[in-house]
Amino acid sequence: MAISNEVNEFLESVSKSISKETAEVLTTVIGKEVEITKDKISELDKDGIKSLYPSEILIVKFNISENTDDLVYVLFEKDIAVKISSWMLMESEEGVEFSDEHLDSIRETANQILGHLSSVLTEELGKKLEFFSIRAEKGNVESDLNEIANPVVVQYTLKMGEAERKKVTKILSADTVDRFLKGEEAQPEEAAEETAKEGEEKTAKEGEEEAVTEGEADGESLADEIEEGAEEGEADTDLEESFPSQQEEVSMGEMGPEIEISLPEGVSDRINVLMDLSLPVTIELGRTRMLIKDILELGHGSVIEFDKLAGEPVDILINEKKVAEGEVVVIDEHFGIRLTSLIRPQERIKQLGR
Secondary structure, rough: OOEEEEEEHHHHHHHHHHHHHHHHHHHHHHHOOOEEEEEEEEOOOOOHHHHHHOOOOOEEEEEEOOOOOOOEEEOOOOOHHHHHHHOOOOOOOOOOOHHHHHHHHHHHHHHHHHHHHHHHHHHHHOOOOEEEEEEEEEEEEHHHHHOOEEEEEEEEEEEEEEOOOEEEEEEEEEEEEEEEEEHHOOHHHHOOHHHHHHHHHHHHHHHHHHHHHHHHHHOHHHHHHHHHHHHHHHHHHHHHHHHOOOEEEEOOHHHOOEEEEEEEEHHHHHHHHHHHOOOOEEOOOOOOOOHHHHHHHOOOOOOOOOOOOOOOEEEEEEOOOEEEEEEEEOOOEEEEEEEEEOHHHHHHHOOHHH
16 A cells, blocks of 8 residues: 555654654754764565565564554664663673663663654644653564554664664554544544543632631731632732832732732732742652662662653752653753742742742
């Protein structure tokens, strides 16, 4: 079955971003310049693939949806894994035999690359693209390349440092691409997200109503007064009744939507003092628990698995309190965090006094 123009154009388009972004992540990981170029897109010729990889190879597998049929294979020679692992650990790859530790390194590298690609491609395509069930294993084309309906092959050339150029081959189904373009996998997820969003808005509204009731009963703290004013636009009136003394204007733009509220003399001075304080910012990738005996066995090349999946947002903690979630990005040669969600401004204000 011939590759449709729509599928071919889509793969041509995303292959440019995949080559560029993967090369940037690999360059950061191994500390050597990496170049990746897309060669060609074609239908699967198993004999041709076998001629490229006649012996045992590494196969990275992952799904681009929770549908197990949406499977993607990435094939490459084992010596690529040896080089990546050795360079990550700043060790010589000369005379090193392939081992399971190299599989762990490739699996970890694949997690980093696909997590980054998920963010970049989601932004470029305007629709969510996630990767599931990422694994790496040894195999060969003849026995371990399962049948794929309407298979498409995308071939790349990989150049790492001064090493020779190597072929990397990606195989997926044209049906998988077609389903993604039609949004058949995304539709249920969007509906679920909409339901979750409505639930969050309902919960937030109920919380705000409770806060107003409590404030009328026993007088709210300064943070609660700010919260009430920010939500209902009545800060000036409420605060004038509570503080009939001299007023002055304070901008709270950094804490959420820019609002102007009136505060009593002396109160704004206390807030302004806080603005000059520096607080520790921590990015939490994940957590795990280990036995002491396992900790003592850790060495160079050991891999510690966290409780979060690849592509999941990381937590941003300020002064050990969670204030946002974000995704890891690469900026030039540095890692950074792109914020994807923030806790409500009123909650951030409350945490100032905790």
